[in-house]
Amino acid sequence: MPNLSLTPRDVARELARRYSTMTHEELDILESVLVPMKFAKNEKILGEGETCEYIYWVVKGLVRQYYFKNGKELTEYMATENTIVMSIESLFKEKPSSQIIHALEPTIVYAMPKKELEAVAMRSVNIQILYRKILEESLIISQQHADMLRFESAQDRYQKLVKSSPQLVLRAPLVYIASYLQMTPETLSRVRTAVLLNS
Numbered sequence: 197m198p199n200l201s202l203t204p205r206d207v208a209r210e211l212a213r214r215y216s217t218m219t220h221e222e223l224d225i226l227e228s229v230l231v232p233m234k235f236a237k238n239e240k241i242l243g244e245g246e247t248c249e250y251i252y253w254v255v256k257g258l259v260r261q262y263y264f265k266n267g268k269e270l271t272e273y274m275a276t277e278n279t280i281v282m283s284i285e286s287l288f289k290e291k292p293s294s295q296i297i298h299a300l301e302p303t304i305v306y307a308m309p310k311k312e313l314e315a316v317a318m319r320s321v322n323i324q325i326l327y328r329k330i331l332e333e334s335l336i337i338s339q340q341h342a343d344m345l346r347f348e349s350a351q352d353r354y355q356k357l358v359k360s361s362p363q364l365v366l367r368a369p370l371v372y373i374a375s376y377l378q379m380t381p382e383t384l385s386r387v388r389t390a391v392l393l394n395s
Contacts, residue, residue, distance in 0.1 A: 204230045207306045216326040225316050231307040235299040242297040248286035250307035257303025263295045271375035276363045353377045354387045
């Protein structure tokens with residue numbers, strides 16, 4: 197059992213606060229499915245070819261989700277504290293993931309097993325709402341990222357990330373930030389300089 201600063205009850209309450217109000221009994225049920233996990237820096241949370249069985253809530257640390265294309269690593273998503281991460285296609289199709297999730301820092305997560313979460317959601321409307329809202333949030337974030345890459349300039353992309361995820365910008369290696377924003381490290385360096393000069 198990892199040494200955790202937050203108890204399963206704390207995490208259940210935070211999830212309820214964020215996604216759906218719950219009774220004490222429903223909090224008990226949600227708490228019962230939470231699985232604490234601890235990962236060392238650079239340890240894989242989900243490997244390529246493994247099937248994603250969990251929705252992960254990051255309690256502490258920094259997580260990167262990426263895949264390979266033409267031999268290059270492309271960053272799909274990064275998550276800091278109080279953020280959900282999962283390989284959504286692998287989770288729902290129950291097939292091997294083409295994506296890799298790994299810890300960029302020593303990381304603690306509480307994992308929600310999909311099958312158990314679905315089983316308890318059948319007995320609780322509020323847990324059903326929580327489950328739906330987590331999935332909605334994940335899809336919206338994915339759509340927003342795709343739209344940002346399609347329609348916004350390099351400088352606008354970087355400024356939006358600074359505004360929405362300042363901790364990410366401070367803590368993640370620049371090479372991964374550049375990959376996430378689909379620009380070269382050199383372009384990111386120029387963009388950062390321009391933003392600093394204009395601020």
